[in-house]
């Protein structure tokens with residue numbers, strides 16, 4: 001089966017340096033989601049037993065079928081666009097609310113992922129990627145609520161993310177080096193302060 005193969009990145013209210021962190025996080029996300037590791041994790045999960053899944057979580061609509069759930073991730077069919085584009089659509093808007101402990105949020109059926117500068121600015125591609133992967137799963141339709149938040153797909157993704165990168169010695173989790181080591185091809189165009197780029201697979205050499 002065809003797997004997810006690119007990330008469409010659009011950032012708002014970010015410096016070039018912050019945008020670079022998002023792009024590196026995007027590459028990590030692509031690597032993570034198209035991996036056999038992720039395939040196995042989804043297929044080994046009993047979604048009917050996750051107590052943190054909301055009543056309107058898309059896993060219920062799919063009757064907890066792991067292959068259908070996996071397929072949703074691979075086609076990149078976000079709720080707000082419904083297109084099978086095999087692409088992770090990542091529209092990240094940075095906002096500042098220093099008194100708030102909210103790291104990020106989405107509005108259901110809308111494309112934007114909002115990230116709080118309080119956490120985002122000091123984040124690494126590793127931590128930003130973990131949050132973005134969590135939020136992206138929300139845009140696919142996975143929801144959590146109640147007392148067992150960790151028992152929901154978005155939070156499982158954070159756990160899997162830790163596990164996936166733990167034993168990989170990678171350029172990405174070395175925040176000081178990642179900029180210079182990667183070789184990339186970008187498709188770039190600018191609209192005011194919003195930047196759009198597409199991260200394709202197999203575009204870096206290690």
Ligand SMILES: [Zn+2]
Pocket residue numbers: 134138144154
């Ligand atoms: Zn969440």
